[in-house]
Amino acid sequence: MKIKKSWLALFAGIWGLYACNDSGTPLSTPTSGSTNISIDESFQPIMESVVDTFEGIYDRADIEAAYKSEGEVIKDFLNDSTRVVVLSRELTPEEAAVFEKKKMIPRTTKIAIDAVALITNPNNPDTLLTMEEVRSVFNGKTTSWKALEESSGLGDITIVFDNNNSSTARYVRDSLTTNQTLPKNTFAAKSHQALIDYVAQNENAIGVIGVNWISDLDDSTAINFLNKINVLGISEESNPVTTESFYQPYQAYIAQGVYPLRRFLYVISTEGRAGLGTGFASFLGGDQGQRIILKSGLVPATMPVRIIGLGNQ
Structure with missing residues (x-):
């Protein structure tokens, strides 16, 4: 009996060393423990669903998700406030160099194709813009609705973002402006609801918003938002002949690549072992996570989107 007890004590001691770090805090596993993750707030609707599902499946997992502007998420990542982030871009060479100095290797996984939507007031009759016109607006060359449509009775254009430090503002600066500055008729509304x-x-007004906030047609909040605004159709042709050349940010058009304002969604981790953050990143890129992304209206990175064409009978 004494020998048996000694073996049990030895096993308990070994397990205690394995399951705890130097501070005595229990270590996480891919499906248990606790971790904090910083997430671009543009993706709050979909990521709340993913976190809730993950914690529902793995009841010993506790994920503290913080939804912040892209700039704040990057700040958290660089100063080691979090080891896992969800962003609409990869790290820049300068950001990657910070981790190289710390002898850390960020692991980046593409999990979805996203889009940026342009929205206007329901009383604005101009619901179609070419990419040439979009660039002109965000470069500050076109400042009135009348310049876009001569018969328009509207006044000067006001451009609205959710946050000056947001991923949508950065996307517009990087992709649509010539000198990476925004025109003077731009301001931040401080939140997606306020936008x-x-x-x-x-x-x-013309608003710039991550399509995730209006793409899930089973979500009451998204439906409520859609009832308040128009979503613009955009054409890459300079002189479109028909309205069929214009595309809204529907899932099928994002998947086909015909909607022009597309971007990718990534989960990036510096967790050096197989902890809860690594497990969550694997879940996002796996079958269950990809199905949630598909349902949300975004395009999953590893799961095909079924596109049904309706021809004339």
């Missing part, structure tokens, strides 16, 4: 409310109340 949509402003556009809904101001006829001259």
